Amino acid sequence: MQEISPAEVMLFQTDHLKNIRMPVDLTYAYRKVNESGSAVDDQIHVDVTKINPDGSSTVSLRFLTGTRKLEIPKVENSRGNPLLLGFLEWDIGQMKQETGGSTNYFRKRIRMALADTAQVRPITFMYHGKKLDGQEISIQPYRNDPMHARFEKYVNKRYVFILSSQIAGGVYQIGSSLSGVLTDVSTQRKVGQMEESITLVKEEKSKR
Secondary structure, X not given: OOOOOHHHHHHHOOOOOOOOOOXXXXXXXXXXXXXXXXXXXXXXXXXXXXXXXXXXXXXXEEEOOHHHOEOOOOEEEEOOOOHHHHHHHHHHHHHHHHHOOOHHHHHHHHHHHHHHOOEEEEXXXXXXXXXXXXXXXXXXXXXXXXXXOOOHHHOOOEEEEXXXXXXXXXXXXEEEEEOOEEEEOOOOEEEOOEEEEEEEXXXXXXXX
């Protein structure tokens, strides 16, 4: 069995909620700028509604609003930040809708990238005027994709995760970007730069 990589441990086997000791609403700003330059702004909420005796938390995720809303069930005994899996489900769903590709295929490419080629480095970032320490994980799941001819659009797609134990919920930012690549050899049509980010902007006492 392959050893679990540091990136996988940091994202999926770390207690991101351990520094939350009372119910809290974490608000994340969502922003996406597409190839035409138009932007979409929305919000995501991670609601920690109960701290359980075993140290786990009851958490619900309100992922975007309106037609973009992603329904995700409440987790009664969570230790990880559900934002991470919520984002990946959202991202994979968008790629499936755009290409008709398989959900399992996209999941596999991301999982393989985290296991084999993820880049991890320490960083500092500013949050509410304070310089904090964190870890940046970056992957490019489709760079060496054997099916790149079908999914040429995503060859240069890059994901970045910024984690820190110094902020509530452990996840400061998630982002993806897509530089211009050819999508149709016959027309030479190009897709411009796309950038998507989810960034922690505030934490306040839960009212739910």
